[in-house]
Amino acid sequence: MTILYHSGTFFIGIGLLFFLSGTVGLIRFPDIYTRLHALTKADNIGLGFVVCGLSLQSGNWAVIVKLLLIWLLVLIASSASCHLIASSGMEKKIKPWTRP
Amino acid sequence: MGNDSCSSTSTAWKILGRRIFFRLLIFSFLWYALAGSDKASWLLGVPAVLLVTAMSLWLASSSSLNIHLLAVFRFIPFFLHQSLRGGIDVMHRALSFQQLLDPGLVFYTTLLAEGSARILFVNCISLLPGTLSAELKGDQVTIHTLDQGMPVWANIQRLEYHVAALIGRTTGNKKSL
């Protein structure tokens, strides 16, 4: 029980690291495409780790299924909106930043 | 002749039966997950599940998908591993003191059939390490990559292989979901 709880805490901690680095990427990266990379990947993995950690701690199957459903929903939604924003950007002829 | 048409209608019924069965199963499971184990909730749940099953059959009547269950179990670990690598890659680039970005565009022509397979492919590209699907026109996918030194093509081809194994498009008679 306590092992599960502590490993859950560990997972949540890793998830938070991903969230923070996603925000750093959103601020630091030079154009909308690179920022989309940071936002989509880091936040999805971060939420995945948080969901995993909470599932390990909860021990209730109904809650675990619901948590996984939320993650799946966020995955689908964010990858679809990521593609939408990127393709609209391409259509508006926003040039990707390249290394000078 | 008559015998032949009879057997084809019976397989059509079998396909429809399978589709209805799987949808009922999935939507009942979803209701159970969302509403909890309270039995009274099924007063609303049973009509809702039936309605949603009918609606999804109606909306997706033209497309007949063939999802291979075994491939699902190979796809999920592949997907999780790749998106974990993608997350670590982005984290590394975001937090390092140097500027590690060398972005560029890659053009790829997919062999996947139009419809669900292609949509799944394009959505998964954005979760792979270093790639982001920027545009889809027909079978031409424009991919934005964070680093042109990465093996973008190899990654994409592996993803395409997995998606193709997952979703086979059928023209009619095979079992479908």
Place this chain on the structure above:
Amino acid sequence: MSWLHIFFALILLPAVAVGMIRILKGPTAADRMMTAQLFGTCGVAILLLLGAGMANPVLIDIALVFALLSALSTLTFVRRTWQPGKKKHDDPLS
């Protein structure tokens, strides 16, 4: 009441707050919308952590609705605000 989870949720708050810089700096509307997306994902995580910390399972349902709404908002933004009156036939999501 689990203080650990509430502490975790508090760590996520600066992640959201720093994202505000992107709203101020822009430069395009899409950059600002991306911060809204960040709020969506971080908001879901914060709600889940609070739900565990305060032992209140209702918050999980709120997180579910939050996830649904943030997806819808991005879709609406791209379709209606960033590209008003545009319809594409080859777009799989239209």
